[in-house]
Structures are given as C-alpha cells and as structure tokens.
Amino acid sequence: MSMKAIAAVDKNWGIGNKGDLLFHIPDDMKFFRETTRGAAVIMGRRTLESFPGQKPLPGRLNIVLTRDPAFAPEGVVVARGPDEAEKAALDSGRPVFVIGGGEIYALMLDRCDECLITKVDAEAEADAYFPDLDKTPGWHMAEEGAELEREGLKFRFTTYRKR
Numbered sequence: 001m002s003m004k005a006i007a008a009v010d011k012n013w014g015i016g017n018k019g020d021l022l023f024h025i026p027d028d029m030k031f032f033r034e035t036t037r038g039a040a041v042i043m044g045r046r047t048l049e050s051f052p053g054q055k056p057l058p059g060r061l062n063i064v065l066t067r068d069p070a071f072a073p074e075g076v077v078v079a080r081g082p083d084e085a086e087k088a089a090l091d092s093g094r095p096v097f098v099i100g101g102g103e104i105y106a107l108m109l110d111r112c113d114e115c116l117i118t119k120v121d122a123e124a125e126a127d128a129y130f131p132d133l134d135k136t137p138g139w140h141m142a143e144e145g146a147e148l149e150r151e152g153l154k155f156r157f158t159t160y161r162k163r
C-alpha cells in the first residue's frame with residue numbers, strides 16, 4: 001500500500017502563513033474533500049489546530065503527529081512519530097494521504113510515492129513550505145492539468161511521482 005501527499009502551493013512552494021492557508025480556492029477545497037473522503041489522513045498537530053474549531057476532518061480517519069505526551073483530543077488517533085503514523089494509516093486499510101503541514105510533509109515525503117499538488121500562480125507571504133519537488137532528486141511532474149481561474153487566481157492540478 002502506498003501513501004500520497006496532497007497540498008496547495010504558491011510559486012515558491014509556500015503552503016501556509018501564521019497558521020492559516022495562503023489561499024482559499026473553493027475548487028481546490030472541493031478537490032481535497034473528494035480526494036480524501038473516507039481516507040486515513042496524516043497531519044501535524046499545528047494543522048489540526050488550524051481547522052475550524054480545531055476539530056478533526058469528518059468522514060476520515062484523522063492521524064495527528066505530536067511529541068506532546070499529554071495531547072489526546074477527541075476523534076483523532078495520536079502518533080508520536082512517523083513510523084507510528086504510517087502504521088496506523090496502513091493498518092486501517094484505507095487510502096492514505098499526508099495532508100500537512102510543512103514539518104509533516106518534509107517528515108513523510110520519502111514514504112510517499114505520489115504528490116497531488118495544486119499549483120497556484122501567485123506569490124504569498126509564507127512561513128510553511130512543501131519541499132520543492134522540482135528540485136528534489138527522484139521526483140518529477142507526471143501530470144499537469146489545464147490552467148484554471150477562480151476569482152482572479154490562476155491555478156492547476158498537478159501530480160508528481162517518484163521516478
């Protein structure tokens with residue numbers, strides 16, 4: 001079984017700033033919801049806390065990485081390291097998606113064989129990043145969707161795979 005990462009990035013592979021997303025593109029949110037529906041999703045503690053009400057995503061198995069031994073919110077599986085997160089995800093028998101944020105993408109990238117990257121044709125102030133797959137040996141863009149536009153923002157859905 002394989003793991004995939006899913007993220008929306010700006011031109012500099014920025015993904016977030018001050019605990020929030022850089023963009024809120026409804027088509028991309030819909031793509032994320034539909035792609036990860038029913039899946040196991042692996043995230044960092046800070047990404048969980050960025051969700052509305054700091055609540056896990058409904059309809060998915062939420063696996064949250066933290067080093068805090070006291071962290072035990074309702075409705076999530078807590079993992080203390082990447083091996084534990086991967087095991088909980090794969091044992092579920094569900095498709096597995098790494099959903100962020102920056103620390104967790106970097107931590108889990110080597111365990112993924114595909115990355116679904118929404119590339120937004122804009123530059124935003126960011127403090128969290130996805131690893132630049134155009135510069136990461138072993139990765140290449142395998143699929144590139146047509147350019148789409150929503151509320152003045154241009155973006156496209158792409159798929160990166162391991163060579």
Ligand SMILES: NC(=O)c1ccc[n+]([C@@H]2O[C@H](COP(=O)([O-])OP(=O)(O)OC[C@H]3O[C@@H](n4cnc5c(N)ncnc54)[C@H](OP(=O)(O)O)[C@@H]3O)[C@@H](O)[C@H]2O)c1
Pocket residue numbers: 006007008009014015016017018019020021022043044045046047048050065066067068071079080081082099100101102103104105107128
């Ligand atoms: N554009 C996108 O697609 C996208 C997707 C998701 C998130 N984001 C954005 O990304 C930002 C958050 O990213 P981030 O890098 O700040 O945080 P993050 O990756 O969501 O979470 C970091 C936390 O994960 C835990 N962690 C990290 N390494 C670990 C390890 N080896 N073992 C156990 N736990 C570990 C730690 O939790 P403790 O501190 O509790 O120990 C750490 O503070 C936000 O702005 C969010 O909006 C963007």
